[in-house]
Amino acid sequence: MFQCSVSDGTNTTVDTVTIDVNRDNDAPTVDAGANQAVDENDVVTLAATGGDPEGRDSPTPGRKSAARPLS
Secondary structure: OEEEEEEOOOOEEEEEEOOOOOOOOOOOEEEOOOOOOOOOOOOEEEEOEEEOOOOOOOOOOOEEEEOOOOO
């Protein structure tokens, strides 16, 4: 809440204003990369990308390799 006052030296007028800020927080996005078909025991590499629609706290893209099923 803010108050603003104006005076002409004799009289003073005061007005009050309330400002409500609605914080927006959309979910971040993530993409693990393209679908892959591999043989058993092949090494699989996922090239993940992600981002935050508001530009805050962007997730860190990463890579994960595994020679066994990912859980």
